[in-house]
Amino acid sequence: MKNPKKLHFLVVVTITLVLQYLCVANGNLSSDAQALLEFASSVPHVRKLNWNSTLPICTSWVGITCNDEGTRVIAIHLPGHGLFGPIPKNSIGKLDALRILSLRSNFLNGTLPTDVLSLPSLQFLYLQNNDFSGDISTPLSPQLSILDLSFNSFSGNIPRTLNNLTRLTSLNLQFNSFTGPVPELNLTRLRFLNVSHNSLNGSIPSSLNEFPVSSFSGNSLCGPPLSACASSAPHYAPNSPGNKHNKKLSIGVIVAIAIGCFLLIVLLAVCLCCFLKKKDEDSVGELTVKAVPPGKNEKSDDFGSGVQAAEKNKLVFFEGSSYNFDLEDLLRASAEVLGKGSYGTAYKAILDESTTVVVKRVREIGVAKKDFEQHIEFVGRLGRHPNIVPLCAYYYSKDEKLLVYEYMITGSLSALLHGNRGIGRTPLDWETRVKISLGAAKGLSHIHSEGGSKFTHGNIKSSNILLSADFNGCISDLGLAPLMNFSPGKSRYIGYYAPEVFETQKFTQKSDVYSFGVLLLELLTGKSPLPSSGHDEVVDLPRWVRSVVREEWTAEVFDEELMKHPHVEEEMVQMLQIGLACVTRVPDMRPSMDEVVKMIGDLRSSDSEHRDSSEDNRSKGSNAQTP
Structure with a gap:
């Protein structure tokens, strides 16, 4: 009889433990659901969440992931759901099994609740592209591997307590309002760092100088990988007492050096001006241009002195242009006004069945002809890019300035x-x-x-x-x-x-x-x-x-x-x-x-x-x- 009794006892104990486990698991999942419902009711949202207590949380709730056993919520993914306002306390912060929290690209604001940042199991936190503010001095979850708070309005110092996050591999704090120095971070697993576009100052710690320039730009920082910090002037001890002849000699040498330096600076300035002037003249010649031969109705070079020679007023094409027409062809073309803008009127000119261009008649030019030509030639070179409308040719005279562009059919x-x-x-x-x-x-x-x-x-x-x-x-x-x-x-x-x-x-x-x-x-x-x-x-x-x-x-x-x-x-x-x-x-x-x-x-x-x-x-x- 003892064996059946013992067997019966073991069965009862097992069933009791299983029921107790199920009750605890169900209670934990229920508390997770209640915390999420509290969040949903307090935070307005554009897109429907479909969170309803009558539906199974692990399979029907938008953006929610549970563990394999279906007993706890371990991930929230709600990017771009149009969430507004602050995150309420005692909502998400109650999900102590949460590993992933992604609320990026919403309109959340205010300070982050301390219970969210310190969730014990949190490994991945994505809050970029919101409008959170305040500092982040609250202790962070030691399990964090990725922390992205970029494109917010966080302020204050970057906390030194980040050194406690020994598992951190990625830290993104760009485009915030953090101030003060960048703290020394001795995180052996850190592979990505970006603190650019804040209000940070001081020198970059040596432990971080292996990260690229883009990680630190947009601040007032110095030191590798940025430019070197300005060192203080060396301190020289005053002259020791000596004979007066040496002291006077030193003053004379100093005066001579000062005069020499001044003359050297003047000479360098003159040389620099000559160099820049020559460079400007040379830059015009960098662009090879080809001109359409004068038409049969154009006047010769020896035409009356009061009229500009036709050779100086021809339609100038940029190198590489495939068009072949002259100014007369352009002026005879069928044209319609495309629009009038800030700088002039644009016309659609149809020269033949296969050639259509846009002619911009510019007005209120505020520079001389030489400056105009130099500038336009530079623009012609700069505009050789698939996302810039190509400038094909130009014409300049006293009374008319024309720019010829490719026609964009759409x-x-x-x-x-x-x-x-x-x-x-x-x-x-x-x-x-x-x-x-x-x-x-x-x-x-x-x-x-x-x-x-x-x-x-x-x-x-x-x-x-x-x-x-x-x-x-x-x-x-x-x-x-x-x-x-x-x-x-x-x-x-x-x-x-x-x-x-x-x-x-x-x-x-x-x-x-x-x-x-x-x-x-x-x-x-x-x-x-x-x-x-x-x-x-x-x-x-x-x-x-x-x-x-x-x-x-x-x-x-x-x-x-x-x-x-x-x-x-x-x-x-x-x-x-x-x-x-x-x-x-x-x-x-x-x-x-x-x-x-x-x-x-x-x-x-x-x-x-x-x-x-x-x-x-x-x-x-x-x-x-x-x-």
């Missing part, structure tokens, strides 16, 4: 975006808008990088983004701004101009970035920053977008034509963040165009990886580092 971005919105309109889909923006960004980046630090476009707007047959965005009107007697305050295109342009009356590369940011907002919203028909008031597009985002009405920001396309919300939010970064009021806080190209390119590559899975991302028990 027209301008402005016409396609703001043209007929009635029945029969073919709307610009999201893929096309991204392609246009990336092409235009590459063109402007080329202008800035190859034109020199002071060379700008000065007139970025949607009507100056022309489209190829396959909808590649191309920059037009390159190099015209420096030639014009032009006042920004009198232009109807002031909606594209950066605030500092009105104060300085000058364009810079950073003001170009601002204009490009307005262009991105125009692509996203479908709204023009120009006065509409019957209205004189200019739309301040950046201010309007910020106000709508602040009032948590994101659905009102995006063009209604875009809202018809599924699975693009995340990309649209990311592009909105890029546009807002470009229109920051402080010029030095704006990214460079190289960085904008990279951000848009990363957006495209990120989308190809995540588009199909970003909606729910339910790979069971996955420890993947996918944000």
Whole structure:
């Protein structure tokens, strides 16, 4: 009888333990669900989460992943869901089994709750492209492997407690407002670091100088890999007492050296001026030009002295141009007005069945002929890029200045975006808008990088983004701004101009970035920053977008034509963040165009990886580092 009793006892104990385990597991999952519901009820969101207590959390809740046993929530993936406001305390922070938290590309703000940052099991934290603020002095989870807080408004010092994160492999803090020095980080597993575009200062710790320049740019930092820090002047002890003759001799030598240095500086300045003048003269000759032979009706060189010789006023083509016509052919061509802009009138000229060009008749040229020719020749070389409308030829006389461009058959971005919105309109889909923006960004980046630090476009707007047959965005009107007697305050295109342009009356590369940011907002919203028909008031597009985002009405920001396309919300939010970064009021806080190209390119590559899975991302028990 003892054996059956013993067996019965063991069965009872086993069943009791199993039931107890199931109760505890169910209780943990229930508490996780309750914490998530608390988060969903407190944080407004544009996209539906479909979180409902009547549905199984591990298989039906959007963006939620459970462990293999289905007993705990281990991952939250909600990128680009239009989440607004701060993260409430005692919500996500209660998920003590959470390993992955991805809330990137939303509109979350406020300070991060301490219970979120210190979750004991958290390994991957992706909060980039939000508007979080405050410092991050709170102890962080020691399990963290990837920490991405980029493109927010965090401030204060970068905490030295990051050294406690011995498993950290990636740290991204770029485009925030961190201050102070970069702390010494002795993290042997760290493979990626970016603290660029903050307000950091001081020298870069030796433990971090193997990271590239791009990891630290946009701050006031020095030391490898950036330029060396300015060393203090060496301290010399005062002259020891000696005979007076030596002291007087030293003063005489010093005076002689000072005079000699002054004369040497004057000589160097004269030599430098001569060198620069010669370089300017030589640079004109770098471009080989070919001229169309004089037509039979042109006057000879010895024509009356009061009339400019025809040889000096011929149509000049740039090397490599495939066109073969002269000025008379151009003037006889069938022409129609394409539009009147800030710098002149553009005509479509049809010379024959196979030759169509655009002729821009420019006005208010503020430079002499020689300066005009030098500048245009430089522009012709600079414009050899697939995302810049090619300048084919030019003509200059006292009374007429013409620029000849290739004809872009698809027209301008402005016409396609703001043209007929009635029945029969073919709307610009999201893929096309991204392609246009990336092409235009590459063109402007080329202008800035190859034109020199002071060379700008000065007139970025949607009507100056022309489209190829396959909808590649191309920059037009390159190099015209420096030639014009032009006042920004009198232009109807002031909606594209950066605030500092009105104060300085000058364009810079950073003001170009601002204009490009307005262009991105125009692509996203479908709204023009120009006065509409019957209205004189200019739309301040950046201010309007910020106000709508602040009032948590994101659905009102995006063009209604875009809202018809599924699975693009995340990309649209990311592009909105890029546009807002470009229109920051402080010029030095704006990214460079190289960085904008990279951000848009990363957006495209990120989308190809995540588009199909970003909606729910339910790979069971996955420890993947996918944000």
